[in-house]
Amino acid sequence: MSQVIIRKKAPSNYRLFAICPGGLDQILKKEVEALSAPILDVYPGGVEFEGNLELAYRACLSLRTASRVLLMLQESKKIFQPDDLYAAVKLVDWPRVFSPNCTFAVYFTETQKKGRRENVNTQYWALKAKDAIADRFMERYAERPNVDRADPDITVRLHLHDQILKIYLDLSGNSLHERGYRVEVGEAPIKENLAAGLLLLAGWDVAAKEKTPLLDPFCGSGTLLIEAALIATNTAPGLLRHRFGFFSWRDHQPKLFERVSEELKAKRILDPAELPMIFGSDASLDMIRISEKNCERAGMAEFIKLTQARFEETEAFQRKGLIVTNPPYGVRLDEAEALVAVYQAMGSTLKHKYKGWTCGVITSEPKLLHAIALKPSKKWVLHNGGLESIYSLLQMY
Ligand SMILES: C[S@@+](CC[C@H](N)C(=O)[O-])C[C@H]1O[C@@H](n2cnc3c(N)ncnc32)[C@H](O)[C@@H]1O
Numbered sequence: 001m002s003q004v005i006i007r008k009k010a011p012s013n014y015r016l017f018a019i020c021p022g023g024l025d026q027i028l029k030k031e032v033e034a035l036s037a038p039i040l041d042v043y044p045g046g047v048e049f050e051g052n053l054e055l056a057y058r059a060c061l062s063l064r065t066a067s068r069v070l071l072m073l074q075e076s077k078k079i080f081q082p083d084d085l086y087a088a089v090k091l092v093d094w095p096r097v098f099s100p101n102c103t104f105a106v107y108f109t110e111t112q113k114k115g116r117r118e119n120v121n122t123q124y125w126a127l128k129a130k131d132a133i134a135d136r137f138m139e140r141y142a143e144r145p146n147v148d149r150a151d152p153d154i155t156v157r158l159h160l161h162d163q164i165l166k167i168y169l170d171l172s173g174n175s176l177h178e179r180g181y182r183v184e185v186g187e188a189p190i191k192e193n194l195a196a197g198l199l200l201l202a203g204w205d206v207a208a209k210e211k212t213p214l215l216d217p218f219c220g221s222g223t224l225l226i227e228a229a230l231i232a233t234n235t236a237p238g239l240l241r242h243r244f245g246f247f248s249w250r251d252h253q254p255k256l257f258e259r260v261s262e263e264l265k266a267k268r269i270l271d272p273a274e275l276p277m278i279f280g281s282d283a284s285l286d287m288i289r290i291s292e293k294n295c296e297r298a299g300m301a302e303f304i305k306l307t308q309a310r311f312e313e314t315e316a317f318q319r320k321g322l323i324v325t326n327p328p329y330g331v332r333l334d335e336a337e338a339l340v341a342v343y344q345a346m347g348s349t350l351k352h353k354y355k356g357w358t359c360g361v362i363t364s365e366p367k368l369l370h371a372i373a374l375k376p377s378k379k380w381v382l383h384n385g386g387l388e389s390i391y392s393l394l395q396m397y
Pocket of ligand 1: 187283309312
């Protein structure tokens with residue numbers, strides 16, 4: 001039999017968990033601190049913190065590196081087998097969380113299997129949780145909400161670690177990296193929240209205030225440029241979204257959400273005279289056209305200049321600046337081999353034409369980083385989708 005520890009739903013003090021790509025937890029922690037939220041814990045893939053409803057809205061709208069913000073509904077221990085999970089999930093007053101007219105989806109993950117009595121697959125645990133939610137509704141209304149995994153109104157996330165089950169309501173709905181501005185992409189686009197993380201790791205938030213120029217010479221669909229402009233203009237990335245997971249939550253307060261959104265909108269810096277220059281270039285004219293469209297959609301076009309150019313043919317236009325970029329990378333070894341020349345040319349261009357600049361470059365292949373032939377001053381291992389990548393800062397003296 002499971003044992004409930006706490007029902008985390010004192011409206012003034014929720015327990016919240018923001019998830020981020022692996023390796024960005026310290027940057028996410030700083031972002032959470034900037035919201036003045038008390039931090040409870042930091043994990044390799046996220047930050048746990050406390051806050052009221054207003055703070056939860058602020059987190060969903062403002063956190064640039066988060067992919068999700070979850071709200072803890074209940075924590076239960078001694079969860080050994082699916083029946084324990086069923087009993088624990090059924091204890092949550094689900095009809096208080098959402099209406100039976102909403103659709104829902106349940107996701108289950110676990111990080112340790114210590115002491116587990118039964119060896120069952122995670123799909124089955126998720127199915128048991130779904131049954132528990134449906135049965136709780138049946139007891140109250142004699143009807144149950146439908147499951148919709150493709151586009152649910154409500155997403156419930158369960159995490160089991162050492163027999164402790166955490167039951168969360170996903171406040172984000174679709175992943176927060178989906179800001180909504182990127183309708184067209186090229187090859188291997190970087191996720192928006194990872195792009196924001198690369199910029200913040202390179203110190204772009206500070207550099208932008210000092211009006212240091214920024215360049216992405218392999219800009220593709222413009223993700224890094226748009227995220228750079230969002231940071232420079234102090235635009236909360238969630239302001240571009242039209243939907244969040246909490247819209248169908250019974251405790252959602254639309255007026256409060258609107259007030260928080262309006263407050264954040266008022267904090268934007270939109271006078272070009274106060275902003276740094278942001279430049280993007282790419283060898284492909286098609287990619288420049290796609291970038292233009294995405295910059296427009298993000299409302300950032302007037303702050304970003306785009307040109308078609310091969311990086312080797314460009315020169316620094318100021319004595320000092322920041323490059324943050326995601327050059328082409330090969331997943332397979334033969335693809336990586338073919339790219340060595342591109343990285344050698346990149347290294348030589350940086351060394352000879354961009355003296356005084358700093359360059360943050362992400363690549364999945366150590367061999368390619370080596371081909372740049374510049375010693376990184378700092379390095380991080382980050383998760384780019386399914387790929388472990390190296391993000392390096394290079395100083396050109
Ligand atoms: C991995 S993609 C960049 C993706 C981008 N960060 C995004 O989110 O869409 C690499 C880009 O480098 C461009 N490229 C390849 N070789 C180049 C070169 N020598 N100079 C400039 N751009 C180049 C490609 O056209 C491609 O758009």
